[in-house]
Amino acid sequence: MVVSGAAADTGIATALPSEAASRLAWHDLECGGYEADLALWRELAAAQQGQVLEVGAGAGRVSLDLARAGHAVTALDHDRALLSAIESRRGGAVVQAAHADARSFSLPGCEFGLCVVPMHTIQLLRDRDQRGAFLRCARTHLRRGGLLACAILTRVEPFDCRDGGVGPAADSAHVDGLLYSSRPVRVEVRGGEIVIERERRILGARDGSGSVGEAEEERMVELVRQCDEAILAQLRRAQLEREAQAAGFQVEPARAIARTDEHVGSTVVMLRG
Numbered sequence: 001m002v003v004s005g006a007a008a009d010t011g012i013a014t015a016l017p018s019e020a021a022s023r024l025a026w027h028d029l030e031c032g033g034y035e036a037d038l039a040l041w042r043e044l045a046a047a048q049q050g051q052v053l054e055v056g057a058g059a060g061r062v063s064l065d066l067a068r069a070g071h072a073v074t075a076l077d078h079d080r081a082l083l084s085a086i087e088s089r090r091g092g093a094v095v096q097a098a099h100a101d102a103r104s105f106s107l108p109g110c111e112f113g114l115c116v117v118p119m120h121t122i123q124l125l126r127d128r129d130q131r132g133a134f135l136r137c138a139r140t141h142l143r144r145g146g147l148l149a150c151a152i153l154t155r156v157e158p159f160d161c162r163d164g165g166v167g168p169a170a171d172s173a174h175v176d177g178l179l180y181s182s183r184p185v186r187v188e189v190r191g192g193e194i195v196i197e198r199e200r201r202i203l204g205a206r207d208g209s210g211s212v213g214e215a216e217e218e219r220m221v222e223l224v225r226q227c228d229e230a231i232l233a234q235l236r237r238a239q240l241e242r243e244a245q246a247a248g249f250q251v252e253p254a255r256a257i258a259r260t261d262e263h264v265g266s267t268v269v270m271l272r273g
């Protein structure tokens, strides 16, 4: 929902970004700064033989980190704009981008020692049929004894500050002359789903106006305001483990990623192919 106008109405010189460019900017802002899980993925990658597959790799937060640590990584995602960012950011690191859907991918000739599904990507597959399709694809691409590790949100803390109550602070970043700001305003658990709503705003600088000492946002004009809803399946560890066993995996003890001041903790379901 866009509630304010385009740059042309406001005297802002900077053009509004394309859909793909703003998708990348939001992804970087909302996912790119998370680091609490990286140590675990590095540990798992170091302990496995062979190449690493990340499913739902986004702009490469995890894939690029593992590739820079010396692993050969395939980063799979269904969003071409995010995969392009991986290609332009990889430098000398060995990362292969694969444009495919997690539920139906086929990477001929590839056999991985480790497949990781960080953050809560598996919960974007909202029913057992979709997750079953992914689990079967993942198993087909793992070498014998390879590991699939999927992070899931364990404890969510519902809140609603859409009417101005106190809630989490906004994250913001400058991209191509615009200020992107994203603030979680609601987390709701309903009917087996977790709804995460964010208020997203794009602001541009007013030409030559604004006084010294004025707060940055006051010197800027709001170009876009929209609400974004991400819907995740509410998925418990035992349920995912049962679904994985049905797809032929052996369950190993789960690992934990601790909560931080800004992020809830996760459980990492560990599945041996």
Ligand SMILES: C[S@@+](CC[C@H](N)C(=O)[O-])C[C@H]1O[C@@H](n2cnc3c(N)ncnc32)[C@H](O)[C@@H]1O
Pocket (backbone or CB within 6 Å): 031, 032, 055, 056, 057, 058, 059, 060, 061, 062, 076, 077, 078, 079, 082, 100, 101, 102, 103, 117, 118, 119, 120, 121, 124
């Ligand atoms: C929460 S982000 C996680 C990004 C990255 N793994 C990270 O940890 O920073 C989820 C990613 O999964 C991708 N995704 C969602 N559903 C997908 C599907 N069915 N097939 C492939 N990718 C998918 C999205 O495009 C997005 O990049």
